[in-house]
Amino acid sequence: MICWRILCSLLVVLVQVFGTAARTNTDDFVALEALKDVWKNLPPSWDGDDPCGNDWDGISCSDDRVTSISLGSMNLNGQLSSDIQKLSALVILDLSYNNLNGALPTSIGNLKKLTTLILVGCGLSGRIPDSIGSLPELQLLSLNSNNFVGPIPPSIGNLSKLYLLDLTDNKLSGTIPVSKGSTPGLDMLVSAGHFHLGKNQLSGEIPPQLFSSKLTLIHLLLENNRLTGSIPSSLGLVQTLEVVRLDRNSLSGSVPENLSNLLRVQELFLANNYLTGPLPNLTGMTSLTHLDMSNNSFDATDFPPWFSSLQSLAALIMDDTHIQGQLPVSLFDIPCLQTVSLKNNQLNGTLNIGSDHSDELELIDLRNNSIEAITQRAGYSIEITLVGNPICNEGGTEKYCTIPQQQNYSTPPKSCTPLPCDLDKTSSPTCRCAYPYSGTLVFSAPSFASFGNTSVFGSLQQKLLSKFRSESQPVDSVSLSNPTRKEDGNLELNLQVFPSGQDYFNRTGISGLALILSKQTFTTPDGFGPYSFNANNYTYFTGSRNSGISSAHIGALVGALVGGLVLLLLSLVIGIYAFRQKKRAEIAGKKSDPFASWDPSRSGGRVPHVKGAICFSFDELKKCTDNFSGMNEIGHGGYGKVYRGTLPSGQLVAVKRAQHGSSQGGIEFATEIELLSRVHHKNLVSLLGFCFDQGEQMLVYEYIINGSLKDGLTGRTGIRLDWMRRLRIALGAARGIHYLHELADPPIIHRDIKTSNILLDERLNAKVADFGLSKPMGEQERSHVTTEVKGTAGYFDPEYYMTQQLTQKSDVYSFGVVLLELLTARRPIEKGKYIVNEVKQAMDKTKDMYNLEGILDPIVASNTVPGSVEKVTDLALKCIQEPGFNRPTMGEVLKEIENIMELAGLNPNAESTASSQSFDARKASSHPYTSESLSSHSGASPP
Structure with a gap:
């Protein structure tokens, strides 16, 4: 009792000392202490009890309130805790270039005075929270060079004072949000000067509503996304624009004529799209210095004379744009012209640069045209390349008939003699x-x-x-x-x-x-x-701080010493108590059985035996899915719903939540959790964990970003699957199934192979999913398993349906149907017609492509390697043979696909697409968990 009285007395003294010596608001101090708990490598100055009075590095205050945290390049490690919300007077938050991870907390929306939020290059992940739109004073929002995923929050449209929006170089997907009804969008940011949204995975059309004459935009950067559709003519209304980058997307259609109204635009990048129609006349863009419309499909046209009217032009890049005819001498008279690149066109005649060409002209690259002659004058210092033209194809040895070496760029030299420096100086x-x-x-x-x-x-x-x-x-x-x-x-x-x-x-x-x-x-x-x-990391900070003590701080130091003593005593007591509680919790946890309440009669047989999967609590999954919000719902079916979630580590997951009262859900839950916890293969979806808590049955598995193969074939994801990619997807899926059949112990029959259960990751690798109906084969079941018929209509093995004897050849049959879908992009059953019968009836092996052009997907028919379509068709027909013993094994199927790929010039063992940004169509998926892939698996009859 005496000890507690002493402690209470000390606490009174502590409060009095803090009240007279400390400058920092108590709530702010508590918030910074909470951040200290989750951050490592903090500045040494963060060891006092008064951030505002003791000059903590990176902390600025106004009176007693913390108004700025600026800790860029401090080598911090940890996460941005939700405790940041307690700093209610914060105006500037800059944590750029640190090693932070995890998600941006929803609580960031509580910083109502924030004007500057800069988190560049931090390694943050997960979704940008909708609460970001609740910062009424925000002017600068820079979240570039992180790993954010998901859509751009429409709520950003509420930030009426926003000037800079930079979300470049993330993994954002979905469409560009515009306002609709009560839902805000980026078109509402009429005061914004910068939309930097490049190097993401945005898809869909550029909404015409995004632009208006009210917009004061200077920079529009949408490059390196997966945008489709045409360039909206409303873009021509934004008279303030100076830089427009729409390159490296999948835009199509004609370029709007009114782009010529953008008199201030200096850089216009439209390259690497699918633009068609006439080459746009940009005569009015008199400020244009850099024009790149390369690699599009414009109508063939003679070299436009209006190019010569762009007197500010420094770089003209028009490779592979179907320009023909002869280059006019006047082009080279543009006074600022430095570079002309017109490779892979149909230019002809004589190249004449003239005597009055620009003094700054350095490079003319006309490779792969039809230039027959050049008017050569002495004293030219211009690098000219005519490789692939008739003038060089007849054995020309002139310098312009060789590929030039890469240009050597230079920066300002030192004005003195550099010293030899030791160490890392x-x-x-x-x-x-x-x-x-x-x-x-x-x-x-x-x-x-x-x-x-x-x-x-x-x-x-x-x-x-x-x-x-x-x-x-x-x-x-x-x-x-x-x-x-x-x-x-x-x-x-x-x-x-x-x-x-x-x-x-x-x-x-x-x-x-x-x-x-x-x-x-x-x-x-x-x-x-x-x-x-x-x-780059900076590790050479000053070794020590000024140790001088001013008289103004003596009282604070005395107070800090007394307070520190009391805090030490309290911390010791609290620490001992917390340690004991933690040990008790650990002991209880070890004794706890997550399946203690499992009822075999109601939940699907015996208790699941799980290896390696994490057991999540209901509260953990509730938090990571934002209370299972509708915004995070990405699929649903007879089993229940699937939600996108973000773990505290920042990892995206898919949480499959069983519908209450679904006995079938319990069976699938037990089956999938057992199988996926013990099978591991790069072509199978990985199970991360599960939840059997508070009456819930949930599975947590890796989030697959590019959707299902079914959605890809039907165009719902927007990913253009050419023939070569389809072969790689078939190979990956076959490897996954082969692993289940021949390498898993015991072997496993999937029982529901279909295109909606083959998911595509960020590199378009195939991953077989949904093991709710799978059946392991015990020692007594090596030939077949007698079981109730389940699966999906259109993929049923007829023999299995008739005999109820499930074999590995049943999966082979389903895979054969998948191969037919890859060829035709048609559903197995469409308008009452069965694709298997359609192919068999139309096929004629005496004709090219077996006479299947009318059935084949146009992408396959127009973009294939001779013989490969026929061989895949043959393989599909072998897989769907009746009876089942005539079908090949998955090992034999896998070997045949590898042979077909080698025939097509592909290396079966090479990596798939380098990145999702290198897709031909450069488009993003909606989500991988479609309703069909989650629907209840009934025993419907096959066709």
Whole structure:
């Protein structure tokens, strides 16, 4: 009792000391302490009890409230805790270039005073929460270079003060949201100057509603997505635009004529789409410096004379655009012209550059045209390439008949002799050895084409130095090096910033530099355009802080010492209690059986035997799916519903929740949890865990981003599956089934092979899913399993249906139907017609493609390798033979697919698509869990 009285007395003293000595608001201090618990590698200064009074690195305050957290490039590890919401006075939050993980917490929407949210290059994942639209003061939102998935939240349209929206380089999917009824959208952001949405997986059309004459947009960056449809004519209403990037999508149709009204546009990128119709006349775009419309399908046309009227043009890139005829001499008179690239067209006649060509002209690339002659004049320093033209095809040995070496780019040289530096130090432009802050500057729309002009980079170098110094940053000099033009059209530069007065930056200096570069607020010299920055780790911070103690802090230090003693005593007591409680919980957990309440009579037979799968509590899955919200529902059927969820680690999962009272759900639950917990193969969907808690039956498995094969074949996902990809998908699925049949112990019959149960991951690898109906084969069942007929109409093995004897050849039959779907993109049963019968009736082996052109998917018919369609057809017919013993095994099927791929020039053992961004159509799926794949599996009769 006496001890407790002493502690209470000390607590009173502590409150009094804190009340007189501490400046920081109590709630803010508690919030920062909570963040400390989940972050590692914190600045050493974060060890006091008064963040505002003791000058914690990265923390700025107004009176007693924390208003700014700026900790860019601090090498932090951990997650962004939901406790951030307690910092209600926060105006700026910058945690860029750290090693954070997990999701962006929903509680971020409670920071009502936030104007700047910058989380560039942090490794965050999961969905961007809808609560992001609840920040009424937000002006800068930079979430680029993370791993965010899912759609762009429509709620962002509520951010009426937003100026910069940068979501570049994530894995966002779905359509671009626009307002509809009470639902907001990006079209409401009329004050925004920047839509940076490139390098994602956005799909669907660019909504015409997105643009209007009210919009004040400067940069529209939508490159490297999977957008389809035509370019909306409403784009021509946005008179403020300066940069437009729509390249590397799947856009089609004609280019709107009114784009010529965009008088301020300097960079226009439309390359690598499927645009058709006449080449657009852009005469009115007098500010245009960089034009790239390469690799489209425009109508054949003579070289347009209006190109010569674009007097600001520095780069004209029109490869593979069906331009023909002779190049006019006037083209080369454009005063700023540096680069002309017109490869793979039908240009002919004589190349005449003239005597009055631009002094800046450096490169003319006309490879693979029909140029027959060149008017050569002495003194040309221009690099001309005519490889693949008649002038070179007859044994020409001139320099223009050779492929040029890659252009050497240069940046400003040092103005002094560099010093030899020890350790990891680098010689600066002023020849001082120091530890620079470094990273990569990425410019997404450089309008100039010549990277050999050091004065251009010198201008940028000086601009950066002036910006840093104007923001009172301790910078001595700035160095740029190794400019590189990337295939995606971007310009990358290595940046090094050197400290002033000492050979390394302190933490305040680094966080200040990181904030300037991540905010993208400085104006680059003409020609560089929008940019982003990717920082390297900086580990050379000042070793010690100023140890001097001012008289103003003596009282605070005394108070901190007394308070620290009391906190130590309290922490000791609380720690002992918490440790004992934790040990009790661990013991109880070990004794606990997740299937203790399993009722075999109601839940589907014996208790499941699970190996390796995680047992989740109901509350954990409730939290990761946002209370099973309708927004996260991605599929439903007779079994129940499937929800998208995000684990605390940031991993996306699919949570399949059984419908209450479904006995069939219990059986499927037991079957799938047992089988998937012990089979592991790259072509099978992985089970991560399960929940049997509070009367719930849930399965948690990996989230497959690109949908089902069925959706891909019917066009619902938007992914264009050409013939080569279909062969790889068939190979992957066959490998998964072969593993079940011949390598699993005991062997497993899937019993429901169909295109909606073959999912496609981000590399379009096939993964066999849904093991709810699968049957293991015991020692006494090696030939067959006698069981009730279940499956999906159209894929039934007729022999299994008649005899109720399930064999591995039943899966082979179903796989044969899948092969026919790959060939035809038709459902097994469509308008009362069975695809098996349709193919058999139409087939004539004496004709090309077996006379199946009328049935084949046009993508297959027009994009195939001779003989491969016929061989796949033969294999499919072998798989659906009756009786079953005439069908091949899955091992034999697998070998035949590998042979067909080799015939088609494909390596069966090579990796699939490099990334989802390299798809021909570059489109994204909606979701992989369609209603059909989750529907109850009845014993419906086969056709």
